[in-house]
Amino acid sequence: MPISLLALDPPDGTVYAADRSYLADIAHYSISSTEEAVCSVEPGTTEDVGTILTIVGSTSTPFGVKSGGHANNPNFSSSTGIQIAMTRLSAIDYDSSSETVAVGAGNIWDDVYAALEPYGVNVVGGRVSGIGVAGFTLGGGYSWLTNQYGLALDSVRAFELVLPNGTVTNVTQSTYPDLFWGLKGGYNNYGIVTTFTLQTYPQGLVWGGQLIILGEYIDQVNSATANFAANVTDPKAQIIATYDYEEGALLAAVILFYDAPSQPADIFDEFLAITALSTNISTQSFLSLVQVEPTTTSANMRGFSNTVPFMEITLPLLEAIVAQLEYWGTALANSSTTLVSYDVEPFLPTILTHGGASAYPWTRAQRFLPFNMDFFWTDATYDDAFYAAIVASSQNLTDTAVADGQTLVMGAPLYPNYVLFGTGVASIYGESLAEMTVLKERYDPENVMGLTGGWKILV
Structure with missing residues (x-):
């Protein structure tokens, strides 16, 4: 199925399996999301993207669009057809007069934070290392700065968009209000975004880091997490409490964050009082904090993600999460390395x-x-078993939340960057779906973007 992509701006961005960059172009964080493409192409300009879309549309060739490659859903940013790797679209241009930054879709957030650090500003972006700008932003984007400024998509001031017919357009609230609304959460249904213009905010040193805590202290982690969620109102303070089960061991990894060089009294004291196996809490740059958690443990494994839209974090819910973790960690342990x-x-x-x-x-x-x-594992023969397990665990925790009084989780919007493939798009977009369908008919009548993966709006 090779197609001619030689019309690209030189140097030619098309690479095949024999080329060294091919493996990097198709690689994803989870190997279950990596597919053997016929070839990969690395557009160097927005016009290149327009050329590619015109070609794949006219030939009905499947394609994938990859920014960071962190999606766990197979075929969402990969393809057995043409892999479009946005790597070369890596410009980061800060404009102090407008307090915005234009970020190419080929960047990961680490690079954006590093580029903005000398200016003393920041953007609403990813919380851990290696996350791509494009998918994160187009899917919503929960950040260490979300309490203060909202989701990543709330800070977008303009999208440079290549429409499915190859036309390049600048989408803002004033130029295309319908598309501006649809791109905020709508992924790649209306074309390929090549540049995001983002609002910037003042940024200095931050306080925080990660605590690794043994399973024998999980009850204390639960208590501290429930109390933090219920009582802390300072928008500069955030946590992620991660519960892991690996090789028969239960661990908690808690990342603490405060958007200032030092923490106020009392906010994190309950966490800091727990005996920790290791800790790297300090005053540091925002980028350093984002990189405190190593991402190598689950790299090069197969992986699925899913989500449950909780209204609140309560102690009974946390206890149910730990019970689910131990149950599935034990039940799946004999299937594969997990x-x-x-x-x-x-x-x-x-x-x-x-x-x-x-x-x-x-x-x-x-x-x-x-x-x-x-859920991560190594043996592909158990893909179906792990899919069924994560679905079952999601349902169990949904039922637990409802029994805990969180009745609104039934029918609540599912976060598209976490939700498992196979989920109906109505569970994500709800009342937005009708207008998103109208936009699809208006801007992609030939369904060119239906040739790629993701949460698809059908016409």
């Missing part, structure tokens, strides 16, 4: 007041917490 991981992410009730209407979340009347579940 890592089961659940991430608890408290945010303030006010986070959705910082931005305007967007395709995701379709309602801003109630914020829901983007709880993340990750």
Whole structure:
């Protein structure tokens, strides 16, 4: 199925399996998301992207668009057809007069933070190392700065978009209000975004790091996490409490964050009082804090993610999460080398007041917490078993939340960057779906973007 991509701006960005860059182009964080493409192509300009879309559209050739490659859903940013690797679109241009930064879609957040650090500013971006700018932002984007400024998509001021017919356009609230709304949460349904213009915010040193805590102290982690979620109102303070089960051992890895060089009294004291196996808490740059957690443990494994939209983090819910972790960690251990991981992410009730209407979340009347579940394994013959397990665990925790009084989780928007493939798009977009369908008919009548993966709006 090779197609001619030789019309690209030189040097030619097309590479095949014999080329060294091919493996990097198709590589994804989870090997279950990596597919053998016929070839990969590395556009160097926005016009290149337009050429590629014109060619794949006219030949009905499947393709994938990869920014960071961190998606765990297979075929979402990969393809057995043409792999479009956005690596060369890596410009980061800060404009102090408008207090915005134009970020190419080929960047990861580490690079953006490093480029902005000398200017004393920052953006609402990823919380751990290696996350791509494009998928994260187009899917919502929960950040260490979300309590203060909202989701990543709330800070977008413009999208440079290549429409499915190859036309390049600048999408803002004033130029294309319909597309501006649809791109905020709508992924790649309306074309390929090549540059994001983002609002910047003042940024100095931060305080925080990671605590690794043995399973014998999990009850204390649960208590500290529930108390933090229920009582802390300072928007500069955040945590991620990760519960892991690996090789028969239960661990907690808690990342603490405060957006200032030192923490106020009392906010994190309960966590700091727990006996830790290791810790790297300090005053440091924002980029250093993002990189405190190593990402190599689950790299090069197979992986699925899923989510449950909690209203609140309560002690009974945390106890149920630990019970699920131990159950599935034990039940799946004989199938393959495994890592089961659940991430608890408290945010303030006010986070959705910082931005305007967007395709995701379709309602801003109630914020829901983007709880993340990750199942990793090594043996492909057990893919179906791990899929069934993560679905079952998600349902169990949904039922637990409802029994805990969180009845609104039924029918709540599912966070698209975490939710498992095979989930209906109505569970993500809800009341936005009708207008998103209208936009699809208007801007992609030939369904060119249906040739690639992701959460697809059908016409």
